[in-house]
Amino acid sequence: MTERRAIELPVIGEVTRRTAIKAGATTLGLAAWATAIQPLFEWASEQSVDEFLQKHYRELSPGELQAVLNRLTDEARRETGRPVVIRDHQPIPGVVFAYALNLSICIGCRRCAEACHRENNHDRATHQSYIRVFEMQKGGIDFECGNAGYHHPVPAKDKYYMPVQCQQCENPPCVKACPIEATWQEEDGIVVVDYNWCIGCRYCEAACPYHARRFNWEKPQIPAEEVNIQQSYLSNRIRPQGVMEKCHFCLHRTREGRLPACLEACPTGARVFGNVLDPHSEIRWVLENKRVFVLKEELGTKPRFYYFFDK
Amino acid sequence: MAMTGVTNYLRFLRQAVHVATEGGWLFYAWMFVLTAISLVGANAWAVQVRDGMIRTHMTDHVSWGLYIANFTFCVGLAAGGVMMVIPAYLYRDEEMHDVVIIGEIVAIAAIVMCTLSVIVDLGRPDRLWHMIPGLGKFNWPISMLTWDMIVLNVYLLINLHVVGYLLYTRFQGRMPNPVWYVPFVFISIFWAISIHTVTAFLYCGLGGRPFWNTALLAPRFLASAFVSGPAFILFVMRVVRVGSDLPMHPGPARLLVQIIRVASVVNLLMLASELFTIFYTGSGHAAAARYLYFGEDGHDALVPWIWSAIVMNLVGTVLFFTPAALQRGTTRVVACLLVLVGIWIEKGMGLIVPGFVPSTLHEVVEYVPSLTEWKITAGIWAFGLLILTVMLKVTIAVFTKEMKLAPRTVAD
Structure with missing residues (x-):
């Protein structure tokens, strides 16, 4: 001692x-x-402890998922003061969705982008949308000659218009990139994001060849009266700050047998959507009878979004 | 016995804390400044978490910026850190043995900076636990990011082990047992190459980004790492020599200069090869390179950066080839500084940003880092240097026997 x-x-x-x-x-x-x-x-x-500890969407039991949906619904109602309903829409067995777009009749009015903006509860100030419409020079499909920021009456002379959104690739580079499986492809081909699992590293955004992904640089702001109250967990519920989001083919509508908002808004009927596994569907007819092409085919991403010229 | 082990180790820690906080006024001023910058960075990050990444100037078009740029450079620094290890152990260069530990310490500090650079880039750092295998969902082996996370963390552990073991045995006055560190040293050599290769694969594996999608990326990363790593170590060795009683032999420094000579020429050669392929072919893939080197349609934010980098790398390389670079002196210091800054730009702003400009749909949206991004990046560097300083202080104290286990221990 x-x-x-x-x-x-x-x-x-x-x-x-x-x-x-x-x-x-x-x-x-x-x-x-x-x-x-x-x-x-x-x-x-x-931040809530429940949210912090929440499991990955695909590991939630039906009971746990319901609890999460209830919690999110309560939060959304508190924040907006509106009767928001957040549901979970499962893929329909035997359905694989595809989209086709007729470039000959698209006039570049951007009503599809606007419809997406409203349907999917996008941030109002930045006028976010999953769709970008490019004004292209006739004579080629070269985005270097394209322009997404046009401000003049459409259609303009010697131009055609090319709306681009998520191509829902069969071989999606974004899904491969994600380090934590926060984004994956569902049975019906739609690539979704679990907004409550994403850590916001944006590797998927770097990986996407189609500029289809968006990041929530801050919490999206939408006036309460403009909020679309019909929401789904994997689609248009208001996203948290700091996570990725992307086009989900309006799965909260399409998995109920309705059409995507962008298609309904199109005044020329340039957009065709449906189940490619159904031999009588319109999309199947287009794929079988039109000379369709996909963007950046050489990358091997196998898009489920097709373009074609009609004349 | 076990008790003695614990008390001895506690003594080691206590003495380490003591020597790490002792020094002249210059040391205190240095630590004060570093702490202050770290605090500014920490505050900027906290604000960024609260307000969102909107505090940065990144956009959906340029979705990675200064943070990932700095991350890429720091990976190179960490990999280059063990460049001293190869000659020391492969060629049994005895003088190198004493300075090997400096390279490993630099590697540790660099990996810490890497990790921080990634964490500040996350939109939701609170969900970091989603990456823990078992607890979260670890998308291995599909996602290259999971590979990167594994190699970086293992590299950190290996270097912590080697440094900790060498210091602690010396502190105890024992000879280090080669069984406990030589295998790890060899693993760390292999691993150093793997961390930089995997980091290059993060970028070059993306088919949608033609600027990155080149097989030359990983070799170029390695070549430039073997310039920046040794250049940084030369710097640290100079500081140690001037600022402490630990003798730094001129031999290892000369060897490092030789490594830099070879690596910088290889790096420039690969750059030339890349430029030829891009510009002679002149395909659409050249758009990013055209933007980077010459600007496109009046957008030229990166042009001054990349030309500064090229000039610095060229001049630095020429200086390293002068005989004066083999001696201690201004030429070598200037050359080190030039290639460090040159490679920081080339690997960072000159590599990450043009991957996004023009965007995948050929929109040109430029990027200039925001004040928040500069503050956070400066904070990360300050914190890294803080760790480096503390580790160097302890290492010097152990090597100069200022810090050692007292000959008389508690009898048991």
Whole structure:
């Protein structure tokens, strides 16, 4: 015992000015750290433990999924004051969706992009949409000569119009990229995102060759009266801040047998949507009778979104 | 016995804390400045988490920016850190043995900076646990990002083990047992190459980004890492030599200069090959390179960056080939600085950003980092240097025997 004290005493004895200053500096440093990361605490106070601990969508039991849907519905109702309903739409067995677009009659009015904007509860200020319409130069399919920012009456002379949205690839590079399986392809071919699982690394956004993915750089803002209250977990519910989102072929409509919002909005009937496994469907007729093509075929992504010229 | 082990280790830690916080006024000023910059970075990050990534200037068109650029450079730094290890162990260069540990310390600090650069790039850092295998969903082996996460973390562990083991045995006054570190040293050599290769695969595996989609990317990453890593270590060795009593022999430094000479020429050669392929073919794939080197339709934000990088790399390489570079002095310091900054730009802003400009649908949206991004990146560097300084202090203390286990221990 005496020996121990003999060793420790010099240490205690060294509680000199220097040690005291060190202790003081450490205390000040810690306090400064706490102050610096204060905004983090403000943010954390708004997060719920249930959300933090929530499992991956595909690992939720039916009961757990219902609890999650109830929680999200409650939150959405509180925030908007509207009777929001968030449901879970499962793929229909025997259905694989495909989309075709007739470039000969598309006039570039961008009503499809606008319909997407409203249907899918996109941020109003940035006028977000899953669809970008390119004004292209007749004579080639070269996006280098395309322009998505046109502001003049359409259709313009010597131009044609090419709306681009998620191509719902059969071999999706974005799904391969995701480190945590937050995005995957469903039975009916639709590539979806679990907004409550995504960590927001944006590797999928780098991987997508079609500029189809969008990131929530901040929380989307939509006036309560404009919110589309018919929502689904994997589609148009209002996305959290900091996660990816993308076109989901309006699965909350199409899995109920309805058509995508962009198709319904099209004034020229340029858009054809349906189940490719159904031999009597319109999409099947287009694929069998029109000379269709896909974007960037050389990349081997096998898009389920087809384009064709009619004349 | 076990008790002695624990008390000895606690003693090691206590003394380490002591020497790491002791120094002259220059040391305190340095630590104060680094802490202050780290705090500014931490605050900017906290604000970014609260307000969203809107605080950055990244967009859906340029969805990765300064953070991932800096990440890529730091991976190279970490890989280059063990460049000292190869000659030391493969050629049994005894003088190298003493400085090998500096390379490994640089590697540790660089990996910490890598990890931080990725974390600050996440939209939802609170969900990081989704990446933990078993707890979350780890998309291995499909996603290259999971590979990168594995190789970087294992590399960190290997280097922590080697550094910790070498320091602790020296502290105890024992000879390190080769069984406990030599195999790990060899693994770390292999692993250093793997971290940079896998990081290159992150980018070059994306078919939709022609600027990155080249088989030359991984070899170029390695070549430039073997310039930036040794250049940084030369810098650190100079600081250690001037600032401490630990002797730094001129031999290892000369060897590093030789490594840089070879690697920088290989790097420039590959750059030339890449430029030829892109511009002579002149296909649509040249769009990003045209934008990067010459600007496109009045958009030229990256042009000054990349030409500065090319000039710095060229001048730095020429300087390294002068005889003066083999001696201690200004030429070598200037050459190191030039290639460090040159490669930081080339691997960062000059590689990551043009991958997104023009976008996959050929829209040209430019990117210039926001103040938040600069603050956070500076904070990461400051924190990395803070760790490096502390580790160097402890290493110097152990090597100069300022820090050692007292000959008389508690009897048991």
